[in-house]
Amino acid sequence: MTAWINGQAVVRDEAVAAAAALLAGARSPVFAGLCAETAAVQAAFDLARVIGASLDPVAGSSLYxxxxxxxxxxxxxxxxxxxxxxxxxxxxxxxxxxxxxxxxxxxxxxxxxxxxxxxxxxxxxxxxxxxxxxxxxxxxxxxxxxxxxxxxxxxxxxxxxxxxxxxxxxxxxxxxxxxxxxxxxxxxxxxxxxxxxxxxxxxxxxxxxxxxxxLGDPYQGRAVAQVAAWSTGQGPRVGYGRGHPEHDPWRFDAERQAAAGEVDAALWLASLPAPLPTWIRTVPTVALLGEPKGDEARVVIGVGVPGEALGAALWHPRRAAIAWQEPRQEPRQEPQQDPQREPGSPLPGISPAAAILAELQARLAASPAPHPERASC
Missing domain, CATH: 3.40.228 (Dimethylsulfoxide Reductase; domain 2)
Structure with missing residues (x-):
């Protein structure tokens, strides 16, 4: 597991604590990217509901x-x-x-x-x-x-x-x-x-x-649309600022929000490859990345790549549905196999993005919110 704060390598727990503090102090956070396995996307919607964030997938333009x-x-x-x-x-x-x-x-x-x-x-x-x-x-x-x-x-x-x-x-x-x-x-x-x-x-x-x-987009957009539908009954561009999901494709466009100064923190979720938007550099951001370099955001946490390092439910283009995908292969550096580890579960030292998001949610739920109400935009 690799993690960075301001480009400096740190242990994972320190990065998770810094990420929780950054999101806890935000009045109008946005969760963007959402190019990840279905469990991670679901966890992002769950966390957004808890802290009053809005969501916008990188595939938003194609979806809408x-x-x-x-x-x-x-x-x-x-x-x-x-x-x-x-x-x-x-x-x-x-x-x-x-x-x-x-x-x-x-x-x-x-x-x-x-x-x-x-x-x-x-x-x-x-x-x-x-x-x-x-x-x-x-x-x-x-x-x-x-x-x-x-x-x-x-x-x-x-x-x-x-x-x-x-x-x-x-x-x-x-x-x-x-x-x-x-x-x-x-x-x-x-x-x-x-x-x-x-x-x-x-x-x-x-x-x-x-x-x-x-044709399906390459950023899991079709899966995100389904998660949004069963989580909110609406499309993926939603905001929880008023405590319930509000759908507005224009209002919750992350790029527009960042340009207008309407967001003060962001979480970028991309356990699968996705282009990093330029506005990330202008907003304090936590990035959960499958292939991190360390300097993409203020807090960067490496996560397992679904379908490679861990098994996951992903959009299957040929089936036009969400389907389970086993990891491609076991890493060569892995020690002797653990007979009790279930097939498709994450390998030692590799955390799924959903687990990091769940840990963030637990930390934020345990600490008092600095702002009694979130901004509505």
Whole structure:
């Protein structure tokens, strides 16, 4: 275990005590990052409730591009497994799908279930495309951008735009498919693109079957959204300043709060790799990191990396669900195996982030709060 205070190496207990003191003295703390195993994210929500903090995951921008459209009009989505088994047509929006493995998997075989079973699978691309390794038909998005192209495509599919158009062939292919799937990255198409896409999918389902399939972000955002839902009944950008969870995507945007001077302390949780925001340097911060250097924040505590040093529940992209992942391998320097240690439990000297957060909560609950009320922002 490694820990630092102001860049100086210290024992873990000293760093935990300093972290507890920093958070206890804050009137408006924020917990950010949340790129971690599900147990750690849950522990962060529990601690935030105790001390009146707000929360904002590093995947917030990507999540809310989807969540905003979902809240306003709903969505018809599918899973990677259903797409592989049933889709006879796949439309990839933008460049992001081509950087994932799913396009290659879909190109390798055709549908084997449902009405489209036995048919060949057609791959289409709007505003992006691969390097030629996967055969597909590409359509340009145009100068107005991807979101505008999705809106135009929706108009063509619904018959609201008449006459010849560069995307008319794409619209016809979507209408003729037995089971279409639209792959997209919410961060790439944005909130407007997601709203247009959900409308396009609904229009297609008037006459055939079509579903949206969002790509998961690399920062456990989909798992954070589920933890937030079962913990608060709301999205992940919530604040506990008034003693109960209040949801506001704008108000509890950590970057905006830091820029406006609305937070006076932060906890950055990233047991998995995540980009450290620049605002961390301007706010007294406790950082729980899986791969720390020691100078990332005022107090830095190293934690076990889930899926490598310890077993953990993580977002599984292929299953589109939270699933257990065993540690990849035992470290070579580990002494003789302890026969009483359960498989997947942390190795000696390695603490999960959830354990550190639970210890912080115990210390803060045991000491009197210096401020009777937390700030509401």
């Amino acid at each position: 591009a989807d969540l905003g459209a979902l809240a306003s009009g709903g969505a018809m989505t599918t899973t990677p497994a259903e797409a592989r088994g049933r889709a006879d047509l796949v439309l990839a929006l933008g460049a992001a799908p081509w950087a994932s493995d799913i396009v290659t998997e879909l190109a390798a075989e055709g549908p084997v279930r449902g009405r489209a079973a036995g048919r060949s699978r057609t791959l289409l691309a709007l505003g992006g495309g691969g390097d030629g390794a996967v055969q597909h038909i590409a359509y340009p998005a145009g100068e107005a951008g991807l979101a505008a192209a999705i809106g135009l495509l929706r108009g063509l599919v619904a018959g609201r735009i008449a006459g010849p158009h560069p995307l008319a062939d794409l619209a016809a292919r979507l209408r003729e498919a037995l089971y279409g799937v639209v792959l997209y990255d919410p961060a790439e198409i944005g909130a407007l693109g997601a709203e247009m896409l959900n409308g396009l999918v609904k229009d297609l389902n008037e006459t055939t079957r079509c579903f949206a399939l969002p």
